[in-house]
Amino acid sequence: MNMLAWILRRDLLLAMRRKSDVLTTLFFFVIMVSLFPLGVGPEPQLLKAMGPGVLWVAALLASMLSLGRLFAADYADGTLEQMLLCPESLALIVLAKAAVHWLASELPLVLMAPLLGLQFGLPGDALWVLTLSLLLGTPVLSLVGAIGASLTLGLRGGGVLVSLLVLPLYIPVLIFGAGAVDASTSGLGAGGHLSILGALLVLALLATPKAVAAALHISLE
C-alpha cells in the first residue's frame, strides 16, 4: 500500500472512531437552517427567496466548525511532524487529508441539504441544483479552509482567527453557489454559475495543497 493510501485509511479510521465530531457538524447545520423558518415566519414567497442563501451560509459556518480538527490534533500529538518527514510529497498528503475532511464533514451536509430545502418550499429543480452546487462548492471550502487551519496552528485562539482569515475567501463560493439556485428558480438556468464553481474547484485543487504545505513547514519550525 502506498503512503497516500495509509493517510486516507488513517484519517477515515479516526473519523469513524470520533463519530461525535461528524454528528455535531451535521446537527449544527440542521438546527441552524431550521431556525430560519421559525424566526422569519411561514410566508412562502419569503422563504423561497431566502432558502438558497440560508442553506449556503449555514454550510459555510458548519464547515468552519470542523476546520480546527484538520491539523490541530495531529500537530499536538506529533503525528504531523512525522508526516513532514514522510518521503511522499507534503502537498499530496495535504490533498489526501482534505479529501477525508470533505468526506467526513461536508458530504453529510450535502446529502442532507435537499431535505432541508423542502422546509423552504424550494421546487424539485432547485433542490437538484442546490445539491449539485454544494457538491462542487464544499470541496473548495475544505481546501481553502486548510490554508487557514495550517496558518493558525499552535496559536492560542486559533479558532476565531481561522474564521476571520477564511470566511472572506469563501465569498466567491457563496455568491456562485447560492446564485446557481436563484438562477434556476428564476428560470435563467444554473449552467453558468455551476461552471464557475467547477472552475473554482479546479483552481483550489491546483493551488491550495502547495500553499498549505508551505504553511505547515512554517508552523512546525
Add this chain to the structure above:
Amino acid sequence: MFEATRLECMRGDSRLFSEVGFLLEPGGLLNVRGANGSGKSSLLRMLCGLILPEAGEIRWNGVNIRHSHDYKRALTYLGHLNGIKEELSGLENLRINCGLAGFDISEEAAIDALERIGLDGREHLPVNVLSQGQRRRVMLARLLVARTPLWILDEPLVALDADAIGLMRSLFELHLENGGMLIMTTHQELEIAAGTTQEIRLSS
C-alpha cells in the same frame, strides 16, 4: 555518511548554538549533551530538516539534505512527542507509522514487534488506555522493524522501566553493529558497547 558543518540556530532573537559540526560514519553513535534549554531538541529537529539552519550545512552522502531525494527514506526520527494517535490501537499506530515512513509491514510483523517490546496482549487496545511508558513503547516499536540507516532519537529512554531500557540498549548496539548511525540525546547514562561514540556538548 552524515555530516554537519558550522550549524547555527536562532530562536527569536537569541542564539541557541553556533559552530556545531560533526562527521558520522556507518556504525557511529553521536551523543548530544547539554543542560535543559541548551538547544538539543532544536539541533535534532534541524538535523531532520524540520528547522532550517541559520548558517551551516547538513549533508547526507555528500548531498545537502534539502536537495537529497533519499534522505527522508533513510531517516527515522522519534521526537519528544509520541507521534501516535490516542484513538487507534497500538497495532494500527505501528502499521500506519511504518506505512507513512515508506515501508509496509504485515500485521504479524507488527504484532511480533509489539510483543517483543512488552505489549503482548495489549496490541488491540486503544492507546488512550495505556500508561505513559506503554505509549512510549508503542512509538519505539518502530525501531524494531525499521530498516533505515539513520536514527535520530530525542530522549528515547524517558518513562521507560529498566527492562525496556535494557532492550533499547541491545537494539542500539545491534543497529550500530549492522552499520547504522544513531544520534540521540539522553539524560541517563547508557553504556553502549558497539560502534564508535562521539559527543557534542551544547552550552547555553
